[in-house]
Structure formats: structure tokens, C-alpha cells
Amino acid sequence: MTVPALELADVSCTFVSRDAPGQRYTAVAGVTLTLQPGEFVSVVGPTGCGKSTLLNMAAGLLAPSSGQVRVFGQALGGINARAGYMFQAESLMPWRTALANVMAGLEFRGVADAREQAQDWLRRVGLAAFADRYPHQLSGGMRKRTSLAQTLAIDPDIILMDEPFSALDVQTRQLMENEVLELWASRRKAVLFITHDLDEAIAMSDRVVVLSAGPASHPIGEFAIDLPRPRDVAEVRMTPRFVELHHAIWSVLRDEVLQGYAQQLGRA
Amino acid sequence: MKHLRLYQLALLVAVLVFWYLMTTPGLIPPFMFENDRQAAFFFGEPLVVAERIGRWFFVEADIYRHLWVTLVETLLAFAIGAVLGLACGLWLALSPLASAILEPYIKALNSMPRIILAPIFAVWFGLGIGSKVALGVTLVFFIVFFNVYQGVKEVSPVVLANARMLGASPRQLLRHVYLPSATSWVFSSLHTSVGLAFVGAVVGEYLGSSQGVGYLILQAEGAFDINTVMAGIVVLTAFALVLDALVGRIERRLMKWQPRSGETERL
Numbered sequence: 001m002t003v004p005a006l007e008l009a010d011v012s013c014t015f016v017s018r019d020a021p022g023q024r025y026t027a028v029a030g031v032t033l034t035l036q037p038g039e040f041v042s043v044v045g046p047t048g049c050g051k052s053t054l055l056n057m058a059a060g061l062l063a064p065s066s067g068q069v070r071v072f073g074q075a076l077g078g079i080n081a082r083a084g085y086m087f088q089a090e091s092l093m094p095w096r097t098a099l100a101n102v103m104a105g106l107e108f109r110g111v112a113d114a115r116e117q118a119q120d121w122l123r124r125v126g127l128a129a130f131a132d133r134y135p136h137q138l139s140g141g142m143r144k145r146t147s148l149a150q151t152l153a154i155d156p157d158i159i160l161m162d163e164p165f166s167a168l169d170v171q172t173r174q175l176m177e178n179e180v181l182e183l184w185a186s187r188r189k190a191v192l193f194i195t196h197d198l199d200e201a202i203a204m205s206d207r208v209v210v211l212s213a214g215p216a217s218h219p220i221g222e223f224a225i226d227l228p229r230p231r232d233v234a235e236v237r238m239t240p241r242f243v244e245l246h247h248a249i250w251s252v253l254r255d256e257v258l259q260g261y262a263q264q265l266g267r268a
Numbered sequence: 269m270k271h272l273r274l275y276q277l278a279l280l281v282a283v284l285v286f287w288y289l290m291t292t293p294g295l296i297p298p299f300m301f302e303n304d305r306q307a308a309f310f311f312g313e314p315l316v317v318a319e320r321i322g323r324w325f326f327v328e329a330d331i332y333r334h335l336w337v338t339l340v341e342t343l344l345a346f347a348i349g350a351v352l353g354l355a356c357g358l359w360l361a362l363s364p365l366a367s368a369i370l371e372p373y374i375k376a377l378n379s380m381p382r383i384i385l386a387p388i389f390a391v392w393f394g395l396g397i398g399s400k401v402a403l404g405v406t407l408v409f410f411i412v413f414f415n416v417y418q419g420v421k422e423v424s425p426v427v428l429a430n431a432r433m434l435g436a437s438p439r440q441l442l443r444h445v446y447l448p449s450a451t452s453w454v455f456s457s458l459h460t461s462v463g464l465a466f467v468g469a470v471v472g473e474y475l476g477s478s479q480g481v482g483y484l485i486l487q488a489e490g491a492f493d494i495n496t497v498m499a500g501i502v503v504l505t506a507f508a509l510v511l512d513a514l515v516g517r518i519e520r521r522l523m524k525w526q527p528r529s530g531e532t533e534r535l
């Protein structure tokens with residue numbers, strides 16, 4: 001039995017309102033989740049169920065209120081140095097060119113040939129010609145590619161992705177999903193992928209974890225995705241097995257989505 | 269508009285002609301003053317002003333020394349004020365305790381009319397360049413300080429988290445995230461702060477000095493030579509415009525990473 005790349009052991013996260021300490025919100029409670037080296041796991045759940053909270057705890061940006069995060073068997077304190085994080089929102093430094101952005105992580109680590117490696121990564125995501133553009137001069141899809149190159153350039157053992165493609169149009173999105181799968185297949189890193197899109201989750205992952213509606217959300221189902229690889233995210237959606245899996249997972253997810261939606265309406 | 273420059277020029281000419289008509293002795297009968305020389309005494313004459321400027325620049329060529337002094341004072345005040353403002357802004361923005369302790373004092377210092385410090389600076393630093401620079405620094409410092417403070421507070425939390433995930437140490441965060449973000453705010457206030465450094469230099473000169481354009485104006489005022497005062501004002505205005513244009517160029521060079529509206533090419 002190998003040591004899991006990432007282990008969330010019975011973690012909970014409670015936020016306390018800074019203005020009114022009496023007000024608490026438990027985003028996630030009692031989550032146990034393991035990620036084997038080289039495994040691609042997606043987490044799906046209704047909106048506001050604490051998916052991002054889970055990822056932030058795995059990244060070490062957020063300390064769990066209880067429970068433990070273990071990275072390759074070692075308890076995590078502070079930033080998870082073996083993880084790369086691809087954010088949902090714009091995360092590029094606007095004052096750096098695309099190349100300088102991809103270089104950033106290598107530069108922070110004091111890698112000697114940072115520039116060459118970064119150029120190589122830009123070429124791999126198809127942006128070699130845009131190396132000296134600033135983020136505002138790139139399209140949304142190009143910015144995401146740059147983010148991807150930036151995250152992968154530091155060669156992390158664990159890749160955390162928080163709805164990385166949710167802001168993209170459908171065509172760009174499928175292209176990028178395939179690219180990510182290709183890059184992943186060549187390097188076989190552990191990936192924890194957060195999404196609200198069940199199709200995306202099934203098409204890309206080895207395993208799909210369903211979270212319940214918040215507050216105190218926790219995994220309520222886990223499905224192994226036995227679709228053969230390599231996959232094309234657009235084509236795999238047509239296969240009967242995909243439809244079967246989708247049906248099975250959706251039947252679990254649907255109630256939670258409705259419940260989460262009702263709660264949001266009630267809260268507003 | 270097609271003839272925009274033309275209209276602008278016409279407006280300037282109209283103002284100058286009006287000035288000329290109203291002040292030249294004997295041209296039109298006086299209706300405000302008792303005799304026809306008083307208008308010229310109070311408002312100067314455009315032709316004499318122009319002649320004075322011409323002599324400054326071409327005949328006697330003695331204005332350059334004074335302009336140089338004013339320029340040096342302006343640049344020193346800006347540089348020192350900007351560096352101090354940047355340092356203090358970064359420090360207070362990143363240290364909640366320091367900012368909590370110092371907050372009321374900074375508010376008080378900022379709301380104080382700082383021009384009033386000029387006599388004190390004259391006593392401390394003498395009548396030379398030092399007192400003018402000190403006055404300019406007090407003006408520039410707060411502009412830069414508040415902008416940097418704001419800039420650091422408004423660093424995107426995602427960009428920050430991303431840099432941390434990429435392995436940036438606290439030192440690298442300061443160098444690669446906070447500083448660029450803060451300097452962008454400094455540059456966005458560049459026009460205001462250079463303008464204020466200039467104000468500090470001229471006001472300082474005017475209150476007591478032995479050289480500089482403000483000194484020339486002070487001298488002329490003492491002799492009731494309104495034409496020279498006007499000439500000094502014109503030179504200062506032109507100088508400020510040139511300075512502002514230079515700042516604009518520097519800003520465009522340094523801020524090329526920031527999106528500007530209308531950045532499309534017309535074919």
C-alpha cells in the first residue's frame with residue numbers, strides 16, 4: 001500500500017464572523033478524503049457547499065478547525081509546498097508578462113534555468129508567440145492557459161484545481177480539458193479537481209466524490225469512473241457507460257442541489 | 269473636432285488682445301482708474317511681460333540658473349517624499365499594530381495645513397535648497413503614503429494566495445507582489461505628487477530664498493514690478509506644463525502592463 005499523496009482526515013472548517021463572534025458557519029464537517037499519487041479525483045456538489053474551502057485546506061491556505069491534512073504521510077502546517085493550485089478567479093500578476101508569470105514559481109525557488117523552463121511550458125500550452133504579452137492583452141482562455149503553465153511549471157506532486165474552466169466558453173473549455181488530460185497523462189500527478197459540472201467531472205476523473213449541501217457538508221457518495229483512457233471529453237459523453245454513470249451520480253446529487261438551492265433562497 | 273488647436277489658439281490670442289487693450293496706457297480712456305497708467309501698474313502689459321521673458325531667456329540668459337534650482341528642488345522633494353511615503357505606506361499596511369497606533373497622528377498630520385511649516389523649515393534648514401525640499405516632501409509624502417497604503421490593502425487576495433502557493437517567501441511577496449501593486453498606485457498619483465513637489469519648491473522660494481523662480485517673483489513684487497511678476501508666473505506655468513508632459517511619458521512607459529481604454533488599432 002503506497003502512501004496517499006493527500007489525505008484529509010476527518011476535517012471540519014468553521015468560520016467565525018469577525019464582527020459578531022457569536023455567528024458561526026460550518027462550511028464542511030467530518031470530511032475524509034484520500035488522493036493516491038497519480039490519481040485524478042473530482043469533487044462535485046451544489047453551489048456554496050464548501051468545495052473551495054476543502055481545496056484551500058488541502059493547499060494549506062486555510063487551517064482546518066479540527067481534523068488533519070496529511071501530505072505524503074506528513075501532517076500539513078502552513079502552505080502545502082508539494083501542491084500547485086489553479087484558482088477559479090484571475091490569479092496572474094498583472095504587472096508581469098505571460099512568460100514572467102510562468103517563471104514566477106521557478107524564480108521564487110531560485111531555479112537557474114527558469115526562463116528556459118518557462119518558455120518550454122508556454123510552448124506546451126500553445127502560447128509561445130504570446131510570451132511578452134501582459135495578462136490584460138490576453139483572452140480569457142489564454143490567461144487560463146498561462147495559469148495552467150504557471151501551476152505546472154513548478155512541477156507539483158499534487159495539483160489542486162478550483163473550477164478552473166468555469167469562466168470559459170464551451171468550445172475553449174473542451175479544448176482545455178483535453179489539454180489538461182494530455183498533460184496529466186504524460187506526468188501522472190495527483191489531481192484534486194473541484195467543479196460544479198458533473199459532465200466535466202466524469203469525463204476527466206478516475207473517481208468522483210459527491211458533497212452534500214452546506215452547511216456542514218460532507219461526502220455522500222463516491223463513484224469510480226471506469227471509462228477507458230485516453231479520453232476525449234467531447235466524445236466520451238456519447239458513450240453508454242458515461243450516460244449510466246451520469247445517471248447514477250445525478251440521482252445522488254439532485255436532492256442535494258435542490259436542497260442547496262432552497263437554502264440559498266431562504267438565506268437571501 | 270477638426271480645428272480644435274485653432275480654436276484653442278484663438279482663445280489665447282483673444283485673452284492677450286483683451287489684456288493689451290485694457291492695460292496699454294492711452295489706448296482707450298480710463299473708466300475704472302483715475303489715470304491711464306494705473307491699469308498697467310496693477311495688471312502689467314503683455315508686451316512688456318513678453319519682452320521680460322525674452323530678456324530672461326535670450327538676452328541676459330540668467331533665468332536658467334533659477335529654473336535649474338527650482339527643478340532640482342522639485343525633483344528632490346518628489347524623490348524623497350515618494351521613497352518615504354512608499355516605505356511608510358508598505359510598513360503600515362503590512363503591520364496592523366503600527367497602523368492602529370499611528371492612525372490618529374497620521375490623520376492629524378495630513379489635515380494640518382502644511383504650508384505653514386515653511387517658516388519652521390527655513391529656521392531648521394536655512395534659506396538654501398533644504399527648506400524648500402523639506403516643504404515639498406511634506407506635501408508629496410502624504411499623497412504617496414495614502415496611495416501605497418490603499419494599494420497594498422487592495423492587492424487581489426487571489427493573486428496573493430497564488431504567489432504564496434508558487435512558493436514565495438514573505439520577502440519575495442513584498443518584492444514581487446506588494447511592491448509592484450503599490451508602485452502602480454504611486455504612478456497613478458504621479459501627476460498630483462510631482463505637481464505638489466513643484467508647489468512646495470515655489471512656495472518655499474517665495475517665502476525666503478536667494479535663488480529660484482519663486483525668488484525672482486518675490487524680488488519683483490518687492491519693487492512693485494508687476495510685469496516681472498507676471499513674467500515669472502508665465503514661466504512657472506510653462507515649466508509646470510513641460511514637467512507634466514514628461515511625467516505623462518514616464519507613466520506610459522512604466523505602466524504598460526495596465527489596460528488603457530481604446531487600445532484598439534484603427535485600420
